[in-house]
Amino acid sequence: QRKANSDWKGKPLNRLNKIPDCMEKLPALHSTENHTVLIKVPYKYDPKTPPMPHPAQYKDGWNNDHVKMPCSPQNEYPFQGKNNKQILRKRWEIIEEALLSKIPGPYELEDIILKYNSRYFGKWNFETLKCLFTEDLTQSERNHFFGEVLPKIAKLALNLPHLCTQPIPLLKKGKTRSITLSQQQIACLLANAFFCTYPRRNAKGKSSEFFNYPSINFNSLYDGMPNCVKLEKLKCIIQYFSRVTKNMPTGLVTFTRQHVGLIDFPKWDNLDTTLRDLHVSAEGTIEDDGEGLLQVDFANKYLGGGVLTHGCVQEEIRFLICPEMIISRLFTEGLEKNESFVMKGCERFSSYDGYARTFEWKGDYDDSKTPRDDWGRLCTHVTAIDALVIHHYDRQFKGDIVKRELNKAYCGFVSLRGTKNPPHEINLSAVCTGNWGCGAFGGDKRLKALIQLMAATAAKRDVCYYTFDDERLKNDIYNIHQYLTVTNPLGIDTILSLIERYEGVLRKSRRKPNMNLFEYIVKVFDGSLENTDSEPDSPAI
Numbered sequence: 001q002r003k004a005n006s007d008w009k010g011k012p013l014n015r016l017n018k019i020p021d022c023m024e025k026l027p028a029l030h031s032t033e034n035h036t037v038l039i040k041v042p043y044k045y046d047p048k049t050p051p052m053p054h055p056a057q058y059k060d061g062w063n064n065d066h067v068k069m070p071c072s073p074q075n076e077y078p079f080q081g082k083n084n085k086q087i088l089r090k091r092w093e094i095i096e097e098a099l100l101s102k103i104p105g106p107y108e109l110e111d112i113i114l115k116y117n118s119r120y121f122g123k124w125n126f127e128t129l130k131c132l133f134t135e136d137l138t139q140s141e142r143n144h145f146f147g148e149v150l151p152k153i154a155k156l157a158l159n160l161p162h163l164c165t166q167p168i169p170l171l172k173k174g175k176t177r178s179i180t181l182s183q184q185q186i187a188c189l190l191a192n193a194f195f196c197t198y199p200r201r202n203a204k205g206k207s208s209e210f211f212n213y214p215s216i217n218f219n220s221l222y223d224g225m226p227n228c229v230k231l232e233k234l235k236c237i238i239q240y241f242s243r244v245t246k247n248m249p250t251g252l253v254t255f256t257r258q259h260v261g262l263i264d265f266p267k268w269d270n271l272d273t274t275l276r277d278l279h280v281s282a283e284g285t286i287e288d289d290g291e292g293l294l295q296v297d298f299a300n301k302y303l304g305g306g307v308l309t310h311g312c313v314q315e316e317i318r319f320l321i322c323p324e325m326i327i328s329r330l331f332t333e334g335l336e337k338n339e340s341f342v343m344k345g346c347e348r349f350s351s352y353d354g355y356a357r358t359f360e361w362k363g364d365y366d367d368s369k370t371p372r373d374d375w376g377r378l379c380t381h382v383t384a385i386d387a388l389v390i391h392h393y394d395r396q397f398k399g400d401i402v403k404r405e406l407n408k409a410y411c412g413f414v415s416l417r418g419t420k421n422p423p424h425e426i427n428l429s430a431v432c433t434g435n436w437g438c439g440a441f442g443g444d445k446r447l448k449a450l451i452q453l454m455a456a457t458a459a460k461r462d463v464c465y466y467t468f469d470d471e472r473l474k475n476d477i478y479n480i481h482q483y484l485t486v487t488n489p490l491g492i493d494t495i496l497s498l499i500e501r502y503e504g505v506l507r508k509s510r511r512k513p514n515m516n517l518f519e520y521i522v523k524v525f526d527g528s529l530e531n532t533d534s535e536p537d538s539p540a541i
């Protein structure tokens, strides 16, 4: 139940640009050089029937530019034949045999997964999976899963050569490129991840083929000492499969790797624009209250971060409640500093409570009220940007580090379509964000808030900021925004130089700062810095 939120400041939420209202009309959907569409076009959203895959027959792409598919005829695997002789067999045939067999419980599920992953016998364990079904869920929940849901997940996985008929390009570094696929195709690909069928994705060494990609097979979710968080993660995954195997969603999703050429970044030192509008609130979360806005994923360079292992903070939680996001890991190489990743149309399936160690799955989430665009995608846009891990507090204020973060946020916020239009035609949705880079990655909240405001301004978007219950931060961000836009309007170039001056102060004082960045900025202008040792140019005492 959503509470009416009165605890906010700045521009009212309902006055921020939102999709679908502010969206440009979409062109007809079709594949182009940089956009692979895995379904048949022309396409029209039909709430009852999933779109047809394209082409009609499976086409293989076992090469360095495409996902190596489990059902590829070239996917071969050593198999213990008669008289204990090792023979090479088509791995898909082993997978088919395994998944068509009866799987009454978690022990058998382990056995079948190891049939076509025999190299990992004795290496992978399934303790968490077993714990879920033997200690956590009730007997009837267990029976329902193994009796009803699992056979359908198996069937969905085995439908791979009929549903995902076109080679899926790898979204490699250095190139802007999109993939559009149906929610049904994603479900099928995820069903394969659930059964750990993806070849070449388990080796970890630096020389392994997919070294610079996130993992995709779910074995890492099943193993390890069972802990509460992993059990809750599995419940989110089970919820997703229970839903899609009962009632397959019929829309589309687009994933885009966004690459900004180094010469295309704003010249931050010469940008005299003042900050765009802000809505800031201590209540609310990005996923619950960011409807129609460009929602930020506080990402890892490997998308999803620890979603399939131990992590359980903002990004992992988002991927667990919207599991379609997990499929990005199948084809997206680690992000570079000038890249972001945009996901349009991922559906939310679960509710949750708690955070990190207290994370708990709280049942179904009905996302059906979210409108769809002309491409049948839910109007939920999420942009993944990976902040820097901050090891030394002072250094994050240094010019080159600040610019790295400005550029990264800009990559996430910029509309590459929009950049070609004259500015007056652009009506982009506001960015919906919060303490990006300031939890697991240890950044300073005030600095990162300012950086995101600057980057959003350069990308022509307003900002909606949720401080995650931090009342003081809410007031501070509101006040500095008022100061920098009304009381003493300053351009981005000047704000940047103030941040660098603050870094000088920190470097000189060599102790915990006695004023934060925002206090410093105001003091520079009200003259109260005089007679203190805080200014970089003042003589050392």
Ligand code: AR6
Pocket (backbone or CB within 6 Å): 284, 285, 286, 287, 298, 299, 300, 301, 304, 305, 306, 311, 312, 313, 314, 315, 316, 387, 433, 434, 435, 436, 437, 438, 439, 440, 441, 442, 443, 466, 467, 468
């Ligand atoms: N809505 C708004 N604010 C939030 C939300 C939410 N749903 N969840 C958390 N916050 P963190 P990072 C606030 O640590 O530092 C993952 O493993 C809350 O104040 O997730 O960028 C990724 O895969 C929280 O402390 O982001 C990366 O590896 C703060 O946002 C790494 O963490 C930061 O959330 C990224 O770490």
